[in-house]
Amino acid sequence: MGLTRRDFLTLGIGAAAAVPLTPIPWKLLDDTAKWSQNWSWIPRPPRGERSVRYGTCTLCPAGCGIQARCVGKNLIGIAPVAAHPVSHGALCPYAFGAHQLPYHPARITQPLRHGNPASLDTVVAEIAARAKAGAFAILDERPGRAVSAAYQRLAAAHGGLYLVADHTETTTLQHFADGSGRNLADLGLALENVRTLVSFGAPVLESWATPGRVFALWKSGQLEIVQVEAELSKSAALASQWLPARAGSETYLASLLAGAIGIAEAAERTGVRSDKLAGAMRFIHDRGPWLAVSGGGFPLAVEQSIAGLNAGSGAIVARAASSAAGARLARVPDASAGARLSTVPDASVDARLSHVPDASVDVLFIDHGLLGGSVSFDSLRSKVRRGGIVVSLSPYRAGVAALANFVIPTPAFAESLDEAPTPWDAVSPSYALAPALLDPPAGATTALDFINRVTGGDLPPEAAIRAKVGSLFAARRGEVFTFADRATRPVTEFKSAPDLFKAFSTGACWIDRDAKTVAVNYRPVSAGPEARVVAPTRGTAISPPLFTKLDQESRIGRA
Amino acid sequence: MPGKTHKYGMVIDVDRCTGCGACMIACAAENNVAPAPPRATERTGITPMRVERVSNRAALADRQERFLPVLCMQCGHETPCVSVCPQQAVEVDRESGIVFQMPQRCLGCRYCMTACPYHARYFNWWDPSWPAGMENTLNPGVAPRMRGVVEKCNFCHARLQSAHDKAAAAGKTEIDSADYVPACVEACPTGAITFGDLADASSEVAREARDPRSFRLLPKLGTEPKVYYRSDLAWVRELAEHGGASPDSEPSERRL
Amino acid sequence: MMKHRVALLFSLGFACMLAAGWVGFPRTLYSSARQPVDFNHRIHKDKASQKCEDCHSITSEGVFTGTPALANCAACHAEPMGTSANEKVLVAAWVKPGREIPWRSYARQPMNVHFSHAVHVNLGKLSCDRCHGARGDSTTVALYREDRISGYSRHAVSMTMTDCEDCHRQRGVEAGCLGCHK
Numbered sequence: 002m003g004l005t006r007r008d009f010l011t012l013g014i015g016a017a018a019a020v021p022l023t024p025i026p027w028k029l030l031d032d033t034a035k036w037s038q039n040w041s042w043i044p045r046p047p048r049g050e051r052s053v054r055y056g057t058c059t060l061c062p063a064g065c066g067i068q069a070r071c072v073g074k075n076l077i078g079i080a081p082v083a084a085h086p087v088s089h090g091a092l093c094p095y096a097f098g099a100h101q102l103p104y105h106p107a108r109i110t111q112p113l114r115h116g117n118p119a120s121l122d123t124v125v126a127e128i129a130a131r132a133k134a135g136a137f138a139i140l141d142e143r144p145g146r147a148v149s150a151a152y153q154r155l156a157a158a159h160g161g162l163y164l165v166a167d168h169t170e171t172t173t174l175q176h177f178a179d180g181s182g183r184n185l186a187d188l189g190l191a192l193e194n195v196r197t198l199v200s201f202g203a204p205v206l207e208s209w210a211t212p213g214r215v216f217a218l219w220k221s222g223q224l225e226i227v228q229v230e231a232e233l234s235k236s237a238a239l240a241s242q243w244l245p246a247r248a249g250s251e252t253y254l255a256s257l258l259a260g261a262i263g264i265a266e267a268a269e270r271t272g273v274r275s276d277k278l279a280g281a282m283r284f285i286h287d288r289g290p291w292l293a294v295s296g297g298g299f300p301l302a303v304e305q306s307i308a309g310l311n312a313g314s315g316a317i318v319a320r321a322a323s324s325a326a327g328a329r330l331a332r333v334p335d336a337s338a339g340a341r342l343s344t345v346p347d348a349s350v351d352a353r354l355s356h357v358p359d360a361s362v363d364v365l366f367i368d369h370g371l372l373g374g375s376v377s378f379d380s381l382r383s384k385v386r387r388g389g390i391v392v393s394l395s396p397y398r399a400g401v402a403a404l405a406n407f408v409i410p411t412p413a414f415a416e417s418l419d420e421a422p423t424p425w426d427a428v429s430p431s432y433a434l435a436p437a438l439l440d441p442p443a444g445a446t447t448a449l450d451f452i453n454r455v456t457g458g459d460l461p462p463e464a465a466i467r468a469k470v471g472s473l474f475a476a477r478r479g480e481v482f483t484f485a486d487r488a489t490r491p492v493t494e495f496k497s498a499p500d501l502f503k504a505f506s507t508g509a510c511w512i513d514r515d516a517k518t519v520a521v522n523y524r525p526v527s528a529g530p531e532a533r534v535v536a537p538t539r540g541t542a543i544s545p546p547l548f549t550k551l552d553q554e555s556r557i558g559r560a
Numbered sequence: 561m562p563g564k565t566h567k568y569g570m571v572i573d574v575d576r577c578t579g580c581g582a583c584m585i586a587c588a589a590e591n592n593v594a595p596a597p598p599r600a601t602e603r604t605g606i607t608p609m610r611v612e613r614v615s616n617r618a619a620l621a622d623r624q625e626r627f628l629p630v631l632c633m634q635c636g637h638e639t640p641c642v643s644v645c646p647q648q649a650v651e652v653d654r655e656s657g658i659v660f661q662m663p664q665r666c667l668g669c670r671y672c673m674t675a676c677p678y679h680a681r682y683f684n685w686w687d688p689s690w691p692a693g694m695e696n697t698l699n700p701g702v703a704p705r706m707r708g709v710v711e712k713c714n715f716c717h718a719r720l721q722s723a724h725d726k727a728a729a730a731g732k733t734e735i736d737s738a739d740y741v742p743a744c745v746e747a748c749p750t751g752a753i754t755f756g757d758l759a760d761a762s763s764e765v766a767r768e769a770r771d772p773r774s775f776r777l778l779p780k781l782g783t784e785p786k787v788y789y790r791s792d793l794a795w796v797r798e799l800a801e802h803g804g805a806s807p808d809s810e811p812s813e814r815r816l
Numbered sequence: 817m818m819k820h821r822v823a824l825l826f827s828l829g830f831a832c833m834l835a836a837g838w839v840g841f842p843r844t845l846y847s848s849a850r851q852p853v854d855f856n857h858r859i860h861k862d863k864a865s866q867k868c869e870d871c872h873s874i875t876s877e878g879v880f881t882g883t884p885a886l887a888n889c890a891a892c893h894a895e896p897m898g899t900s901a902n903e904k905v906l907v908a909a910w911v912k913p914g915r916e917i918p919w920r921s922y923a924r925q926p927m928n929v930h931f932s933h934a935v936h937v938n939l940g941k942l943s944c945d946r947c948h949g950a951r952g953d954s955t956t957v958a959l960y961r962e963d964r965i966s967g968y969s970r971h972a973v974s975m976t977m978t979d980c981e982d983c984h985r986q987r988g989v990e991a992g993c994l995g996c997h998k
Binding site: 277 | 576578579580581582584585586588589590592593594595596600601602604605606607610611612613620621623624625626627687688690691692693694695696697698699700702704706743746747749750751
C-alpha cells in the first residue's frame with residue numbers, strides 16, 4: 002500500500018504540531034526584530050579610541066581656540082578652549098558644525114574646468130601658460146597669514162599683483178587707515194578702553210570682530226551698545242539703546258553725536274523720538290569714552306562722518322612699528338640654487354581690489370578660505386580682461402567657485418596646516434596655528450602649492466609658516482598660551498623655533514599684550530575711490546550642514 | 561547606580577542670550593541629529609535645543625526683544641510625557657532626575673508631544689540621512705534614531721555616562737561635576753547657561769535658581785521644571801508665566 | 817498496523833520537525849568563522865604571568881579597551897617567541913606587516929546599550945570570570961558563530977537584557993533606563 006495524500010497530510014499535521022515546540026517560530030520572530038536593528042541604511046557612529054586634540058578654527062578672521070573630540074581618526078565634535086587669550090572661551094555656531102564641513106555635499110575633490118571634471122595636470126598646464134603670457138593677480142580672502150606673505154613674495158617676483166578685498170566690518174578702520182596713511186593691518190579697536198560702542202548697523206553682538214572679546218566686555222556690563230539701525234536686528238534687540246533711524250538718515254545721527262545738529266532736527270530727520278535721542282546722548286556721553294563703528298554700505302560721506310566721530314578719542318589705535326616686528330615675516334631663504342637671502346615683504350602691505358583698474362588682469366587666482374569666500378562674482382569679473390580667467394581655489398563648488406572658469410579643490414576644515422593671524426579688531430598682535438586634524442582627500446592641493454606650481458613660486462606653505470614662527474621666536478616678545486594645560490609661558494622659555502612650532506601644532510596661541518600702541522588721528526580722505534568691491538566679512542558660500550537647525554527648522558536665523 | 565540622588569537642572573540668563581544658536585548646533589552635533597531634509601520645516605524639524613525670539617509686542621519704536629532657549633524642561637512633578645506614554649518609553653531617572661526618553665521603546669503615537677506643554681518633543685518624520693561619509697562624525701555615545709519615534713533633550717546623557725565611567729575608573733561612585741557639562745552649556749559663548757545639581761544647595765545653579773529673579777515657564781501647570789530662566793525685564797517674566805502665541809515678530813514686522 | 821497508521825505518521829512528522837527545529841535549524845541559522853589568530857589564553861596566563869587587565873584594561877577616562885590592538889601583541893611578539901604554528905601566523909601575517917587584527921566580537925551589543933566595564937569591575941567588584949567564564953584557562957578561542965538573520969553572535973544570547981536585569985535584581989542594584997541605555 003503506497004503513501005496516500007492523506008498520509009502526507011498526517012505527516013504535515015504532525016510536523017506542524019511540533020513547530021511551536023521547537024525554537025523555529027520564536028527565534029525567527031525574535032531575530033526579525035533584531036535584524037531590523039542592523040539594516041544597512043541605519044547610521045553607525047564610528048568606533049575606536051577616543052581622544053581630544055587641540056587646534057584653532059580658521060573659518061573667520063577671529064581665530065578662536067578649539068578642542069576637537071575624536072574617535073579614531075574622525076572628528077565627532079568641537080568644543081571651546083576656556084581662557085583663550087583671543088577668543089576668551091567663546092565659539093560661534095559655525096565652529097560647532099565645522100567638523101562636518103569636509104563631508105558637505107558641495108565638496109569637490111577633482112579640479113573643474115568650465116564646470117567639468119579635469120585632471121590636475123591638464124589644468125596646471127593651461128593655467129600656467131596663461132599666467133606666463135599675461136598679468137596674474139592673487140586675491141587673498143584671508144590676508145595677514147604667512148601664506149599671504151608668500152603670495153606677496155611670489156607676486157612681486159613673477160610680475161603679478163597681490164590683492165585683498167574690502168570688507169564691511171573694517172569699513173571704519175579702513176577710513177582711518179586711508180586718512181592716516183597707515184595700513185589697515187596695523188590698526189585695532191581699543192574696546193577695553195571705551196565704555197560704549199555706537200554701532201551704525203554693524204552686527205556687533207552677532208558675528209563681528211572677535212566675538213569672544215566683545216561678549217566678554219558686554220556681558221560684564223563694561224561695554225554697552227547703542228545700535229543705530231532701521232531694523233530690529235539681533236544686535237539692536239540686545240543693545241542697551243536701539244535708535245531706529247529711518248534708512249538713509251544715519252548721517253543725522255552722526256551729526257548729532259558730533260554736536261553739529263540739535264536733538265529736534267535729528268528727531269525730525271531720523272524719525273526717532275526726541276526723548277529717546279536725548280536719553281541716548283546722555284547715556285553715551287555720561288558713560289565715558291565711546292567708539293563709533295559702521296557696518297558698511299553707507300555712502301562715502303556718511304562713512305567719513307562716522308569715522309570722524311572717533312577722531313581724537315584714542316579708541317582707534319595703531320600698533321607701533323617696533324611691536325609690529327613680530328608680525329613681519331623673517332628673511333626667508335630662496336629655494337632656488339645659489340640664491341641670496343631675500344626679504345619677504347611685510348604681510349601688512351596690501352593692494353586693494355577696489356583700486357585695481359577694470360579689465361587689467363588675465364588670470365585671477367582667488368584663495369577662498371575654508372567656507373568658499375564671499376566677494377561677488379560680478380565685482381571680480383570686471384577686473385578680469387575679456388578672455389581672461391578666474392581660478393577659484395576652494396574646497397566647494399559654491400559661491401564664486403560655482404561660476405569660475407577653473408576650480409581647484411583645496412583642503413577643507415582641519416585638513417591642512419592653517420594660520421590664525423591677528424584679528425582685524427585686536428590691539429595686541431596674536432598668532433596661532435590650526436594643525437591638520439584630518440587627512441585631506443587625495444585630490445586636494447593647498448592654494449599656495451597650486452599657485453606656486455603654475456607661476457613658478459618656490460615657497461611652500463609649511464616653509465612659510467615655519468619662517469613666521471621662526472620670526473616670532475627670534476623677536477623674543479610676548480607669551481604663548483597652550484590649550485591642553487591652559488598655561489601661559491613667555492616665548493623666551495621655548496628652546497628653539499621648532500620647539501615653538503611643535504607647541505603651536507598641538508594647540509597654542511601667541512600674544513603680545515605689551516605691544517605698544519599709539520592713538521591714530523583721522524583726516525578724511527576727500528577724493529578717494531569708493532570701495533566698490535565690498536564683501537561681508539563673514540559671508541560664506543556654504544554653511545555647516547547642521548545650519549538647517551537655524552535656517553529651516555526654527556525661526557531664529559543666523560547670528 | 562547606588563548612591564546619592566541628584567536633580568540636574570539649569571538656569572538660563574535670558575539677558576545674556578544673544579540668539580546666536582551655537583547651543584542649537586552643538587546639541588544637534590552631540591546627539592547625532594541629522595541635517596534636515598529639504599521638506600522639513602520649523603514644525604517638522606528636530607531641534608532638541610531651540611532658541612525662540614520673543615518680544616514685548618509694543619509698537620516698533622518701543623519694541624524690546626529677547627532670545628529664549630527652549631529645551632526639555634525636565635519636569636519634576638507629574639511629568640506629563642511620562643504619564644501619557646503607553647510604552648513607558650520615557651521615565652524620570654531616579655538617580656539624576658533626568659526625564660530620559662528612550663526612542664527605541666517608542667511606538668510613535670506622539671501622545672507625549674501633545675502632552676508636553678513646552679513643545680519640547682520632536683518626531684522623526686523621516687529616516688535621518690547624512691551626506692556620504694558624514695556618518696564618521698557621529699557621536700558613538702548616543703544611539704541613532706530612525707523614523708517613527710519621538711526624541712527630545714536628555715541633558716546629554718552620554719556625557720553623564722562618561723562622567724560616571726571616569727569616576728568609576730578612579731573607584732568613585734560620585735562624579736566630578738566639572739566632567740558633566742551638556743553640549744549647550746559648553747557651547748554658549750556668553751556663558752548664559754548654568755548647569756548643575758539643584759539638590760546640592762551649595763552649587764551655583766541651586767543658588768541662582770533660588771534667586772527671586774529666577775522663574776520658570778508656565779509655573780501654574782505644576783510641572784516643576786528643572787530649567788529656570790532669569791531676566792531683569794518684567795515682560796519676559798510675564799510672558800514666561802502666562803505663555804503666549806508661538807514666536808511672534810516676523811522679520812517684516814521688524815523694519816520701519 | 818493500519819489502525820496506528822495515522823498515529824505513526826503523525827509521530828513521524830512530529831519527530832522530524834523536532835529534529836529539524838532543534839538540530840537542523842541552529843546549524844543553518846548560525847554561520848561560523850574562526851578568529852584570525854587562535855589565541856591561547858592559558859599560555860599567556862601561565863608562562864607570561866599575565867592577568868586579564870594586562871591586555872583588557874580600563875583607561876583613566878573609564879573606557880574599556882576591549883580586544884587589544886596589535887601594538888599590545890607586537891610589544892612581545894616582534895619575533896616568534898615559541899614554537900607554535902599560531903604564533904608564526906601572528907608574526908608573519910599581522911605583526912610584521914603592521915595590520916590590525918580584525919577580531920570578531922562575541923559580545924557586541926545593540927547600539928543603544930551602554931555597558932560600562934569601569935562601573936561593573938571597579939565599583940561592582942565583579943571578576944572577569946563572572947560574565948566571561950574562565951577565559952584565562954582556555955587554550956583556544958571559541959569558534960565565532962553569528963546568527964545570519966539578526967547579525968549578532970550566538971554568544972551574545974547569554975548577555976541579553978534579561979541576564980543583566982537578573983543580576984541587578986539579585987544584587988539589589990537599581991540602574992534605571994538611563995543607567996544602561998544611550
